Amino acid sequence: MSIEQAEDLAHDEFVFEVFAARCPSRATLEHVTGKWGILALSALNDESYRFNALRRKVDGVSEKMLAATLQALERDGFVHREDHRTNPPIVEYSLTDLGKQTARRLKALLKYVEDIMPSVIGAQVAYDDARGV
Amino acid sequence: MSIEQAEDLAHDEFVFEVFAARCPSRATLEHVTGKWGILALSALNDESYRFNALRRKVDGVSEKMLAATLQALERDGFVHREDHRTNPPIVEYSLTDLGKQTARRLKALLKYVEDIMPSVIGAQVAYDDARGV
Numbered sequence: 001m002s003i004e005q006a007e008d009l010a011h012d013e014f015v016f017e018v019f020a021a022r023c024p025s026r027a028t029l030e031h032v033t034g035k036w037g038i039l040a041l042s043a044l045n046d047e048s049y050r051f052n053a054l055r056r057k058v059d060g061v062s063e064k065m066l067a068a069t070l071q072a073l074e075r076d077g078f079v080h081r082e083d084h085r086t087n088p089p090i091v092e093y094s095l096t097d098l099g100k101q102t103a104r105r106l107k108a109l110l111k112y113v114e115d116i117m118p119s120v121i122g123a124q125v126a127y128d129d130a131r132g133v
Numbered sequence: 134m135s136i137e138q139a140e141d142l143a144h145d146e147f148v149f150e151v152f153a154a155r156c157p158s159r160a161t162l163e164h165v166t167g168k169w170g171i172l173a174l175s176a177l178n179d180e181s182y183r184f185n186a187l188r189r190k191v192d193g194v195s196e197k198m199l200a201a202t203l204q205a206l207e208r209d210g211f212v213h214r215e216d217h218r219t220n221p222p223i224v225e226y227s228l229t230d231l232g233k234q235t236a237r238r239l240k241a242l243l244k245y246v247e248d249i250m251p252s253v254i255g256a257q258v259a260y261d262d263a264r265g266v
Contacts, residue, residue, distance in 0.1 A: 016247040019172060021193030028253050029246045033166040039152060060154030077256025098252055105245060109238060113162045114149040119231055120161050123210025 028076055036061050036069040038106050041078060041095070045103035048094035078102055161209055169194050169202040171239050174211060174228070178236035181227035211235055 016025040031037050039058045043049065049057065055066050070093060073079040078099035084090040095103055149158040164170045172191045176182065182190065188199050203226060206212040211232035217223040228236055 016250040018243050018247055019176070019190060019192055024254065025247050025250045026193075028250065029171070029243065030168055032246065033168075033171055033242070035163055035167075038162070038166055043152070057152060059152055060159075075257050075260040076253045077260075098249060098256070102245075102249070105242060109166070109242065110151050110162065112235075112238060113165065114151055114158050116231060116235070117149040117158050117161065120209045121157065123231070124208050127208040127210075 031069075031072045031076055032078065032102055032106065034069070036065055037073060038110065040066065040069055041073065041099065041103040042107045042110055044079065044093060044095045045100065045107050048092050050090065050092055054093060073099070164202075164205045164209055165211065165235055165239065167202070169198055170206060171243065173199065173202055174206065174232065174236040175240045175243055177212065177226060177228045178233065178240050181225050183223065183225055187226060206232070 017023050018025045018029055032041060036058060040054065043054060043057045055061060055063065058066065070079055074081050077096055080094050080096050082092045150156050151158045151162055165174060169191060173187065176187060176190045188194060188196065191199065203212055207214050210229055213227050213229050215225045217225065
């Protein structure tokens with residue numbers, strides 16, 4: 001597909017439907033809401049990061065998984081990768097406008113999940129109790 | 134932990150921090166934003182479903198994955214599982230109040246991702262073009 005064709009797509013009646021397994025929106029949904037994608041985008045919402053600093057922030061991610069996550073997010077247009085071409089290399093990751101817009105929504109969702117955790121833990125205890133766990 | 138202890142937790146100063154690998158909010162985040170969790174919760178936001186109907190709606194999910202997803206969401210207090218104790222068995226899944234509140238947010242996110250897909254596909258084409266893919 002050319003850039004012109006992609007731009008045409010933006011004006012077409014083509015409907016993206018995330019419930020359909022083959023819709024390309026399914027892959028993007030996984031990039032932004034995947035375990036590491038959601039955390040990386042939320043972290044980058046606050047500041048730009050070099051790779052290793054971001055890896056420390058997103059506690060538990062492997063080097064390989066973070067690299068794959070950032071590459072998918074860069075290809076989707078959420079993340080900008082700036083190679084300062086220095087020696088030793090400095091590569092900085094930041095958000096594009098689309099990434100910022102998306103990260104704001106994800107951050108609100110993270111905050112929401114943190115906020116409901118007391119209810120969730122209460123439900124888990126009740127569930128386990130009822131089953132004698 | 135007892136139900137009373139869990140309720141105390143709700144009033145404590147305990148801070149949930151999703152960026153920390155060991156925080157329990159990390160697991161819940163994965164349940165609600167995981168590939169199948171987000172789709173199952175969004176589907177259940179519109180209506181209650183029997184297992185097989187939900188499996189058809191969430192295109193591509195395996196029986197095993199959907200069962201595991203629903204069980205995790207039930208334990209977290211998002212999904213209510215109603216066994217009508219009939220023969221043949223009728224088991225219906227619906228959302229709790231916490232589930233509805235959560236699903237509304239996820240549905241808005243799905244809609245958002247569908248809406249930005251023309252920009253995402255434009256970015257993907259530009260990315261691939263720049264790399265001669």
